[in-house]
Amino acid sequence: MRERLKSFFLYLAFWLTRLRQSFSIFKKNKGKFAVSISLAFLFMALAGGGIFQVIRYVKEVPIVGNSLVIRLTGIIFITILLLLTYSSVITAFSTLFFAEDNEFIFVSPFHPGGVILGKLIQTSFYASWMSLLVLFPFIVAMGYIYKFPIYSYGVFTLATIFFFLTVAAASMSGVTLLVRIFPARKMRDFLIVGLVIGGTLLYIFFRILNIEQVLRPGQQILAAGYLSLFALPKTPYLPSYWMTKLVASFFSPGAGWMMSFFMLFLFALVFSAVYYFIAIKYFYDGWEKVKSQERKRYLPKGSFPRNPVLAKDFRTFVRDTGQWTQALIILALIVIYIVNIYKMPLDVPYLHYLVAYLNIGMIGFVLSSVGLRFTFSSISLEGRCFWILLSSPLNLRKLFRLKFMENFVPMEILGLTLVLGSNYILKPPLALNIVSTLVVAFMGLTLSLMGASMGCIYPRFDAAAPTEIETSWGGVLYMLASFFYILFLLIAIAVWARADFLSIVRGYGPDKVFVFIPALVIIVLNVSVALISYKRGIRALEEIEFQV
Amino acid sequence: MTPSPVKLIGLTKKFGDFTALSSLDIEVEKGEITGLLGPNGAGKTTTIKLMTGLLKPTSGRVLIAGIDIADNPVEAKKKFALVPDAPFIYGKLTAWEFMFFIARLYNLSKDGLEDRVVEQLRTFNIYEVAHDLIDSFSHGMKQRLILATVMLRDPEIIILDEPMVGLDPEASRMVKNIFKELSERGKNIFLSTHTLSDATELCSKIAIISSGRLIAHGSYSELEKISGGEKSLEDIYLKITRDAGAS
Ligand SMILES: Nc1ncnc2c1ncn2[C@@H]1O[C@H](COP(=O)(O)OP(=O)(O)OP(=O)(O)O)[C@@H](O)[C@H]1O
Ligand SMILES: [Mg+2]
Numbered sequence: 001m002r003e004r005l006k007s008f009f010l011y012l013a014f015w016l017t018r019l020r021q022s023f024s025i026f027k028k029n030k031g032k033f034a035v036s037i038s039l040a041f042l043f044m045a046l047a048g049g050g051i052f053q054v055i056r057y058v059k060e061v062p063i064v065g066n067s068l069v070i071r072l073t074g075i076i077f078i079t080i081l082l083l084l085t086y087s088s089v090i091t092a093f094s095t096l097f098f099a100e101d102n103e104f105i106f107v108s109p110f111h112p113g114g115v116i117l118g119k120l121i122q123t124s125f126y127a128s129w130m131s132l133l134v135l136f137p138f139i140v141a142m143g144y145i146y147k148f149p150i151y152s153y154g155v156f157t158l159a160t161i162f163f164f165l166t167v168a169a170a171s172m173s174g175v176t177l178l179v180r181i182f183p184a185r186k187m188r189d190f191l192i193v194g195l196v197i198g199g200t201l202l203y204i205f206f207r208i209l210n211i212e213q214v215l216r217p218g219q220q221i222l223a224a225g226y227l228s229l230f231a232l233p234k235t236p237y238l239p240s241y242w243m244t245k246l247v248a249s250f251f252s253p254g255a256g257w258m259m260s261f262f263m264l265f266l267f268a269l270v271f272s273a274v275y276y277f278i279a280i281k282y283f284y285d286g287w288e289k290v291k292s293q294e295r296k297r298y299l300p301k302g303s304f305p306r307n308p309v310l311a312k313d314f315r316t317f318v319r320d321t322g323q324w325t326q327a328l329i330i331l332a333l334i335v336i337y338i339v340n341i342y343k344m345p346l347d348v349p350y351l352h353y354l355v356a357y358l359n360i361g362m363i364g365f366v367l368s369s370v371g372l373r374f375t376f377s378s379i380s381l382e383g384r385c386f387w388i389l390l391s392s393p394l395n396l397r398k399l400f401r402l403k404f405m406e407n408f409v410p411m412e413i414l415g416l417t418l419v420l421g422s423n424y425i426l427k428p429p430l431a432l433n434i435v436s437t438l439v440v441a442f443m444g445l446t447l448s449l450m451g452a453s454m455g456c457i458y459p460r461f462d463a464a465a466p467t468e469i470e471t472s473w474g475g476v477l478y479m480l481a482s483f484f485y486i487l488f489l490l491i492a493i494a495v496w497a498r499a500d501f502l503s504i505v506r507g508y509g510p511d512k513v514f515v516f517i518p519a520l521v522i523i524v525l526n527v528s529v530a531l532i533s534y535k536r537g538i539r540a541l542e543e544i545e546f547q548v
Numbered sequence: 549m550t551p552s553p554v555k556l557i558g559l560t561k562k563f564g565d566f567t568a569l570s571s572l573d574i575e576v577e578k579g580e581i582t583g584l585l586g587p588n589g590a591g592k593t594t595t596i597k598l599m600t601g602l603l604k605p606t607s608g609r610v611l612i613a614g615i616d617i618a619d620n621p622v623e624a625k626k627k628f629a630l631v632p633d634a635p636f637i638y639g640k641l642t643a644w645e646f647m648f649f650i651a652r653l654y655n656l657s658k659d660g661l662e663d664r665v666v667e668q669l670r671t672f673n674i675y676e677v678a679h680d681l682i683d684s685f686s687h688g689m690k691q692r693l694i695l696a697t698v699m700l701r702d703p704e705i706i707i708l709d710e711p712m713v714g715l716d717p718e719a720s721r722m723v724k725n726i727f728k729e730l731s732e733r734g735k736n737i738f739l740s741t742h743t744l745s746d747a748t749e750l751c752s753k754i755a756i757i758s759s760g761r762l763i764a765h766g767s768y769s770e771l772e773k774i775s776g777g778e779k780s781l782e783d784i785y786l787k788i789t790r791d792a793g794a795s
Contacts, residue, residue, distance in 0.1 A: 297679045298642050308652035316640040319681070384636035391600045392653050393625040546602040 007114025011105070015122055021462070036473065039480040040133075046487075048137030055145055070248045076138060077240035080131050081167065086195065088127040088171035094465035095123045096175060096279075097287055101464065106284075116279040120272060124161075124168035126467055135160065139247070146251040159246055159261055162268035166239045169271035173278045179286035239267045309389065309402055334414070338421055356428035357497050360436050361490050363418045367411060367440075367447050368482035372470055375407035375451030376478045379541070380460045380469045384548055396541045404452040404537075412444040431500055439489060442526045447482055449530045453537030454478045462548045485529060492521040551614030552576055553627075553705045553736040554599060559608035561594055561760075568594045569760040571608065576738060576753070581731050583751030584740040587789060591760040592740040593633055596709045599738075600630045612705065626654070628705040629698040633713070635690035639683035643674055643693050646682060650697040668696040673719070687714045695723065706730070708739040712746055724750060748781045756788055763792040 058072055059065045096119055105115055139156050142148065236242070246260035298319075305311040382389065389399060419440040423433050458474020469475060499514035552575050559572040569591045576582050584592050597603040599610050601617050601624070610617045610624075617624040637646060647665045650656075669675040672692040674685075682690065691714050698706060712720050727737055727750055741747055747754060748768075755765040764774050768781070775784040 296681050296684075298645070298681070299679050300642075300644055306652070308649045312638060312641060312649055315645070316638060319640040384634070385638055387600075387602055387630065387632050388637065389653075390602055391625060391628075391630045393622045394653060395622055543604060545604055546597065 003111040004113040004117075007111035008117045009114075011110060011115050011118030012121060014101070015118065018462075036477055036480075039477070039484070043480050043483060044133060044137045047134060048141050051138050052141040052145065055141060059145065066252050070244065070252065073142075073247050074240070074244045076134075077243045078238075080135065081238065081240040084128055084131060084164070084167045085171055087130070088123060088168045089175060089195075090192070091123050091127040091467055092168070092172045092175040094467055095119050095126065096172065096283065097179060099464055102287055106287075112284070113276070113280060116276060116283060117272075119279075120165065120169055120172060120275060123172055124164045126471055127168055127171075128164040129471065132160075142247060142251075148250050152250050152257070155246070155257055155261060159243065159264045162264040163239050163243055165268040166264070166271045169268070169275040173271070173275040176275075176278050176282050176286055179289065180282045236263075239264060242267070307402070309394070309399065310406065313406060334418065338418075338425070352426050352428055353432065353497070353501050356423065356426045356432055356436060357493065359419070359422050359426070360439055360493060361486055363415055363422075363440050364443050364447075364482070364486035364489070366418065367415050367443055368479065368486065370411060370414065371407070371447045371451035371482065372475055372478055373466075375404075375411065375448045376455045376475060377466060377469045378403045378407060378452065379455045379544075380463055380472075381466065383461050383463065386461055386546055390544070390546050396544075397538050400452065400456065400538050400541050403455075404448060407452065408445065408448040411448050412441065415440045415444040429500075429504060432497065435493065435496070439493065439522065442522070443486070443489070446485065446526050446530045446533070449533040449537070450481060450485070451478060453533035453540065454481070456537045456540040456544060459544060461546060485525070488525055489522060492518045492525070550578065551611065553578060553613055554582075554707075554738055555611040555614075556595070556599070557609045557611070559595070559598055559610065560606045561591075561598060561603060562606045567760055569598070572757070572760075572762050574755055574762060574765060576736060578736060579731065579734050580752045581727060581737040581739070581750050582753045582755060583747040584738065584755050584757065585742075585744070585747060585785060586740075586757040588742075589759075590757045592757065593709055594760075595757070596630075596632075596707055596738075596740060600628065600707060601625060627703060628707050629701055629703045631691075631694050631698060631706070631708040631711050633709040635687060635694055635714070637682055637690055637694065639681060641682055642679045643669065643682060643685070644678040646693060647697060647700060650700065654701055656701065664700055668700050671699070672696040688716060688719060691715060692719060695726075699726070703735075705736045705738070708737070710740055710742065712741065712743060744781045744785055754781075756785065758789050758792045761792070764788050 055069060055072065058068045061068055099119075139153070143153065242260045242263045246257055246264065249257040249260060296319075379386075416437070419437050423436060428436070454474055454477060458472060458477070460469050460472050460474070463469045463472070496510075496514055496518040499510035503510040554574070554576040556572050556574045559569060560567070561569040572591075572595065574582075584595065586592050594603065598605050599612070599617075601621055604618070612624040613627045615624040615627070638649075641649065644665070647669065648661075651661055651665070666675065669678050672695055674689055674692055674696065677685070677689070682693070685693070691711075695711075711723060715723060724746070727739075731737060731752075739750075753765070753767055754771060756763050756771075764771055766774070771781075771784050771788070772778065775787040778784045778787050
């Protein structure tokens with residue numbers, strides 16, 4: 001037992017040192033730290049504000065207000081549960097089987113039990129910190145509206161940890177068992193493909209079932225109908241059920257919080273124990289299995305392409321199934337997206353207009369998450385092989401442009417497909433159609449420049465897995481920066497769109513001021529962000545150091 | 549007068565508060581095999597990374613064949629080949645593809661390129677697995693592949709960080725013979741090593757660093773004098789590094 005605990009803490013300490021490295025830039029630069037922290041807080045404040053508005057609105061629905069809030073809470077927790085499971089499964093593969101430090105761990109006198117538990121903590125952390133960015137403002141908004149007692153925040157904190165641990169432990173048990181049956185690399189790909197296709201189908205199914213009853217504008221009672229239509233799996237076998245109950249216990253009569261809290265604790269305990277025994281038994285075998293690579297041969301086809309780096313990146317992408325399964329996820333995203341818009345009951349012209357407008361923001365978020373996965377990561381993904389390019393006479397300015405172009409072209413195609421596709425379905429007025437297409441084209445350019453640039457400013461050549469690049473501080477910063485960029489764009493467009501819509505209703509053209517000023521803002525914003533990104537990116541790449 | 553192949557002037561590197569290398573001055577003479585010796589953590593790898601542009605000096609300059617690598621990295625980097633201490637290369641390419649990748653990257657002449665690739669792959673005993681993914685290669689095989697690309701390029705200056713680590717006795721013998729032959733052809737070789745017997749056998753000039761400082765530099769007989777008449781390189785090395793530690 002003591003050995004296990006010792007190894008557990010040693011492993012955690014070992015991992016924390018690695019984690020600290022990604023934050024070490026702040027030791028050198030306090031200003032950067034301040035900016036990053038304030039950005040993160042601003043993000044949570046805005047998210048919290050949005051959630052606050054929605055909860056207040058729903059709460060005011062006569063008679064059923066509170067029970068609707070509970071339903072809303074349930075929806076949030078089930079969504080978080082699904083997302084968590086998804087990211088835990090992917091993360092579990094990295095932390096368990098593709099971790100670079102495994103080799104070292106197994107030759108050192110670590111007790112396997114300690115390592116296994118350490119990996120559980122690691123997985124929970126990587127898989128869940130993103131959902132914290134939403135969960136935290138949600139709890140605070142709820143707490144503010146319903147005046148939760150102070151101690152409840154302590155209860156929530158612990159409960160959330162139990163919740164995350166449960167999901168991570170369950171996913172890791174599943175992954176370990178699956179690897180025992182299948183070789184891990186193939187398994188992960190099958191699983192991702194399966195999840196994507198299954199998820200897409202399920203989503204379409206739900207959409208088609210429910211969407212006709214979606215809320216009409218301004219009619220709260222219909223919103224109520226919509227919420228109650230969501231047939232939530234109200235099963236006590238899911239931890240999200242108890243999270244919902246826990247939150248609800250602080251503002252609605254019924255069982256106290258202790259029961260839910262205890263259940264969440266029990267969940268964490270049982271699943272961690274199950275995971276522990278499964279992993280103790282099968283983890284090592286699984287890892288051995290993953291390591292033994294099958295031999296693959298690729299005979300040369302024709303001459304080697306003109307641009308060697310492009311050819312190298314292309315081949316690496318195609319041959320690394322882990323990479324293109326990600327592309328598949330994005331494809332599924334597009335399908336979900338288009339179906340979503342197609343099935344919307346847009347019987348009022350105002351709604352067409354509104355959805356076409358919000359659509360720009362949605363596409364922005366899709367593009368920025370693609371940007372994080374591919375563009376931001378592109379330099380870091382060179383990893384320990386980066387010495388080859390850095391010590392070669394390759395012009396780094398050209399390398400920057402190449403990495404940018406490689407990602408910009410697919411990003412632009414994706415963005416334009418989305419905007420043209422949804423505009424085709426939504427049929428907004430011509431002006432909005434043109435504006436949204438132009439803005440999305442701009443976004444593709446600016447977001448990929450931003451990604452390429454920030455990827456050079458915050459490289460992580462030592463990342464053991466791509467998730468480590470995305471969850472690095474630079475990755476978070478990129479997400480926050482693109483969030484604000486999109487927000488500013490949306491505000492600028494809103495100023496124009498409001499005037500434009502009113503002019504359609506009135507029948508005469510909008511005031512010129514509402515056309516020129518937003519247009520100017522959009523152009524200045526894009527050009528300046530793009531130029532600054534380009535310049536800073538090249539400078540960062542020219543000053544880059546290969547420290548691994 | 550042709551410039552020295554490698555000249556380090558007041559080269560200093562700090563990692564945060566820690567000084568890994570302080571004011572290193574080394575001028576390599578033409579046609580020599582220079583060995584960089586020093587205990588673990590002395591700063592050998594740091595020196596080599598600074599020389600090849602993988603790290604940027606805190607102060608000081610690196611001249612490769614007279615070209616300042618900070619001012620004109622592209623021209624300077626054309627002159628040398630690097631063999632790093634850990635052979636990380638693109639696992640999703642085959643050895644064959646990697647050879648052509650390097651050929652394109654360095655703009656090698658296309659005349660008879662394929663024959664030269666085959667020749668080098670054969671020399672380094674990886675022709676049989678040329679179409680396998682590099683992911684399936686062992687440490688030593690990857691190292692041999694890197695050496696094959698170096699020979700394919702045939703640059704004037706070759707910089708190697710502990711090149712013998714990971715090679716089997718046969719390969720290591722072969723590599724040493726190649727170094728000697730290259731040196732006879734007037735190429736410049738700069739290598740770091742821990743193996744004193746390799747240094748004795750190969751190097752015509754030796755630089756010893758300890759805790760980031762150059763403590764001795766010269767030919768074998770010059771070092772003998774500095775150390776006060778120690779005979780074997782091992783004794784010389786131990787004496788000099790101990791003296792440096794004591795002072
Ligand atoms: N990126 C880095 N950050 C901080 N310190 C570093 C970094 N790289 C190297 N160092 C430190 O600089 C010193 C010199 O390291 P270097 O790798 O150059 O030694 P070396 O002579 O190559 O050793 P070895 O014989 O073990 O290969 C060491 O103390 C090392 O800890
Ligand atoms: Mg070294």
